[in-house]
Amino acid sequence: MRWQNKRLSDNVEDRRGSGGGGMRTVGIGGGIGGIIIIVLALLFNKDPQQVLQQVQQQGGGASQPAEQVTRGSDETSRFASTVLAYTEDVWTEQFSQMNKSYTPPKMVLFSDATESGCGFAQSAMGPFYCPADDKVYLDLSFFNEMQERFNVVGDFAMAYVIAHEVGHHVQNLLGISAKVQSMRQRMSEKEYNKLSVKLELQADFLAGVWANHAQKMDTILEAGDIEEALNAASAVGDDKLQQATQGRVVPDAFTHGTSAQRMYWFKKGFETGDIKQGDTFSEN
Template identity: 55%
Template sequence: MRWEGNRESDNVEDRRDDGGGGGMPVFGGRSIGIGTIVIALLGGWALGINPLTILSLLSGGAPPAQVQSQGPAHRPPADDTMARFVSTVLADTEDVWQGVFRQGGGAYREPRLVLFRGATPTACGTGQAAMGPFYCPADQKVYIDLGFYETLKNRLGAPGDFAQAYVIAHEVGHHVQNQLGISAKVEQMRGRVSQAEYNALSVRLELQADCFAGVWAHHAQNARQILEQGDVEEAMNAAAKIGDDALQRAGGGAVVPESFTHGSSAQRQRWFHNGLQNGSVKACDTFASRSL
């Protein structure tokens, strides 16, 4: 991926020296992100529990926790290559979504990206590194412990810088959904429908975020030619590794589609590719699609 020398975002908070947020994790609102599967997968391996069982517990409707006060936000050091990388990817998503919203007659509110180690307080509860990257709609921030990328590469088998960029773009996709009011509509259905029906809505939400990641890549490529040979394959591989069916198989259990919360490997690949090919928000309407 060609990213060196491109603009870095000013919307990055570096909390890695804050010592962690402490306490037990509390999941409220909708802070489930692309990396929440990591704690499920690793927990399943360690405890012999189906990862989807752990995912079900993680996505429960606990109320948001009180956010601890933070000191002044500071930028990552200039010599931190990985921090520069995620700052550059975030800046690229800002440029793309500002343009997309402007063409639609709207204004894009940029999210902030928080770098942390171990744990950190959020408006959705205490975020922990084992959750992987996630988006909290209550404070409109994307959270990531950069150690996740080692897990992505070594434990999940999805190496590559564009796979890493896909992760950020997926979480920014949740921010786009939040700004468009899509996330709130799904959250309103919690408790009003059965768990299986809510899981199905969650799948459509996650697949749409995958598609929005593809929309970003489409426009970034057209504007700045960021893609190198093998980049798309890296993202498609990452999407496959974190499909619900792949995780269930990795956990040694049977594949149970009604328990899916993020979508199958094939579905995640299909919707990312759909966004990449079309570059259109309308083409990402997973909720209107009869076939995922």
């Protein structure tokens, strides 16, 4: 990805090295971050909420970190800031075409643990978007974990992760997330899991739409970049994670979609660049 010496986002809060936040209850939430909790649960044959509670207990008791606004002081944080800036440019333009105003999310860079509007967050949860404070939370060490545990390499694989979480922000601004959440109390866990999958696949689609328009804006793509994103999407498919951790696939427990589904929707978003083509809820 061609990103060096490009615009950095002003919407970055760097909390690295400031310690963990006070413990509160937090839901697993949408995005790639929830996958890490699910993987841990499968490994130890526990309910994801139980694993989450254990993660929270390990980080409780620390003082509230001070928020420091920064544009990044190292290469990985500068990369994340640059990708965020590209999402701001693309979605501002796309919302304008829909006669809407785009308010970009903040990105919080943290190490180990921090407080979020959705409660206590720890690195083991992975990247996630919190609709309560409109922020994307990211421990940059997750990118090392992608390479070591999932064999996912390449800078555009990292860009896909960020674009996916920003996709959840787009869903929130468009009212899609609230509509899905409002249906939760009226559905069984099995039914809601299917709905959750559709929401996640749409975030993958939106990441693809972003890549399409970022490329048109500034020719950011290099050879192999889309393959890197597709490899990342494949690596975090529910079927692949379940097979690796428990030796079998349980479709009723899916929350993010299969590897094939995630690759399909990202690719469709990239190839069409048309947000109207991303109605994952109408497709089986």
